[in-house]
């Protein structure tokens with residue numbers, strides 16, 4: 001078989017898995033619990049509902065750990081931190097590891113602040129199944145876990161990326177391999193968002209163009225993408241979950257841009273589009289494999 005037909009077969013297989021993940025979420029309404037920031041918590045829950053899942057938000061370790069037993073996967077986002085999170089989050093991560101519970105980490109603003117760095121460093125010993133972030137966050141996390149040495153020009157960012165998605169390919173692959181080697185199921189994924197999104201399982205690199213620049217004019221497009229990735233992770237393998245959520249976001253962003261007039265109406269239209277975009281439309285998304 002030629003390389004071209006092998007790649008075509010691989011893409012067909014990926015498209016089938018994406019379609020099934022989107023349909024299974026809509027058919028089975030899985031719960032994905034979140035421990036997330038105060039800024040965008042409402043959009044995360046609404047996006048999970050619009051994608052077809054259900055949401056549950058909590059910050060208390062005993063509550064999160066008990067609810068995880070009923071949750072297909074969890075979402076942890078370190079965007080806004082409180083002092084007690086320094087103990088709570090590593091405790092929660094260790095409990096997830098012990099029970100083999102799948103979870104998505106969004107390392108918002110990785111590299112900023114001693115408390116955030118301490119929490120993110122602690123996750124190295126009890127790692128997530130999927131990391132989803134912008135390019136700067138992925139580079140910073142891979143660097144603080146000692147998987148990669150950034151050049152002197154790399155600097156910590158706030159919640160917005162200061163790096164191009166392409167500059168995160170190496171760190172994203174190293175991070176995904178580390179996660180897979182630590183995962184009870186032996187599989188993991190890293191998703192990097194931007195104008196052209198990138199998803200990797202540590203071996204293949206998938207690029208997904210599309211979406212809308214308006215997604216960076218509302219707060220929480222990235223956070224809610226992480227929450228919806230957890231919704232798909234409840235029913236699918238990590239790579240499929242990351243690809244399905246990323247592709248759904250790109251199609252929904254385009255649909256919302258076409259009917260909205262600014263950030264306010266864009267957010268409303270975007271939730272409608274998460275609900276209305278079909279599994280076939282998500283699966284037919286342009287996907288380029290390296």
Ligand SMILES: Nc1ncnc2c1ncn2[C@@H]1O[C@H](COP(=O)(O)OP(=O)(O)O)[C@@H](O)[C@H]1O
Nearest residue numbers: 134193194195210211212213215216221222249
């Ligand atoms: N310029 C852009 N063009 C198209 N889509 C974009 C653009 N910027 C961000 N997005 C989309 O917005 C969502 C959030 O990505 P991003 O803004 O990188 O996350 P974060 O908010 O965590 O920094 C993703 O679905 C991404 O594809």
Ligand SMILES: Cc1ncsc1CCOP(=O)(O)O
Nearest residue numbers: 037039079159220221222223
């Ligand atoms: C503005 C802000 N500040 C702390 S968390 C947060 C939300 C970030 O959301 P996103 O990463 O989805 O843009």
Ligand SMILES: [Mg+2]
Nearest residue numbers: 108159222223
């Ligand atoms: Mg973000």
